[in-house]
Amino acid sequence: ALENFNYRLGMESKGETFFKNELEYILYGKLSDRENQDEFIKDFRTMRLILNSAHIYADFEKRNQVLEMAELMTPGPQAAITAVALAEAWAYAETRNDAKLLVAGENVALYKNKQNWALDLESAVSGTKTDGYIKSADSKGLNYKDYIRLFLYCEQREAKLMRMMDLIQINIQGNFDESFYIKDCYIGLKYEADINGQEYGYVENY
Numbered sequence: 008a009l010e011n012f013n014y015r016l017g018m019e020s021k022g023e024t025f026f027k028n029e030l031e032y033i034l035y036g037k038l039s040d041r042e043n044q045d046e047f048i049k050d051f052r053t054m055r056l057i058l059n060s061a062h063i064y065a066d067f068e069k070r071n072q073v074l075e076m077a078e079l080m081t082p083g084p085q086a087a088i089t090a091v092a093l094a095e096a097w098a099y100a101e102t103r104n105d106a107k108l109l110v111a112g113e114n115v116a117l118y119k120n121k122q123n124w125a126l127d128l129e130s131a132v133s134g135t136k137t138d139g140y141i142k143s144a145d146s147k148g149l150n151y152k153d154y155i156r157l158f159l160y161c162e163q164r165e166a167k168l169m170r171m172m173d174l175i176q177i178n179i180q181g182n183f184d185e186s187f188y189i190k191d192c193y194i195g196l197k198y199e200a201d202i203n204g205q206e207y208g209y210v211e212n213y
Contacts, residue, residue: 008033008171009156015044016112016151025177030155033170034162048106051154055105055115059098062119072128073097093132100131107140109151116148123148 012029013020026032031043063069077090104125105115116123122145130141149157159167176189195212 008159008167009152012171012174014152014155015040015110020178022178023182024174025181026174029174030152030159032174033167034155034158036166036170036173047155047158048110050158051109052102052106055102056098058117059101059105059119060095062124063094063098066121068121069097069124069128070094076128076132093128097126097128097131100134101126104140108142109154111140112151113140113142114146114148114150115154116143116145120145 008030009019011019012033013024013027014030015028020029026040026043028040028043031040031047035043035046037043037046063073073090073093074086077086077093080086080093081089101119101124108115108125123143125141125143172189176187179187195210197208197210199206199208201207
């Protein structure tokens with residue numbers, strides 16, 4: 008799939024295709040490029056929000072920054088509640104930045120550290136809106152296609168196969184033969200073998 012189908016930032020197909028975001032279609036099966044792309048970005052942001060939140064709570068320095076700001080904003084017992092809200096706001100802002108980086112073709116680290124974390128707490132809390140993104144000091148990480156690969160590993164095998172066959176059929180019908188149906192060409196696999204007197208066989212129906 009990764010070597011033969013297009014995706015938002017790459018053209019792997021050798022000919023014209025019905026969908027531009029074919030790998031996204033294999034993941035989500037929606038009927039428009041926009042819907043498939045939006046579903047991928049939504050799932051990417053969900054994953055990143057979880058990982059970014061975990062990083063803030065695991066990082067001693069960031070945790071202290073959150074607690075100090077919370078004490079300044081709401082001194083006393085309410086500071087604990089404020090700290091949770093600040094941590095989540097920080098993680099959410101970093102996640103939004105991660106999504107912007109990804110669709111711009113930049114890398115986003117799967118697991119963050121001090122070098123590849125982009126936003127400081129003050130910037131996240133101030134909520135300054137911009138159409139751009141902030142790059143971290145360390146630009147190493149996974150790119151758009153790498154995250155597509157990661158999500159494809161998690162997708163059910165049957166769903167991937169069926170949607171890949173959808174794309175093959177649609178593209179052949181659009182480019183070569185309007186009467187082509189993949190069901191007429193490929194229905195399964197069967198083999199038998201005799202190895203050292205032992206018979207082996209395998210049948211796979213599609």
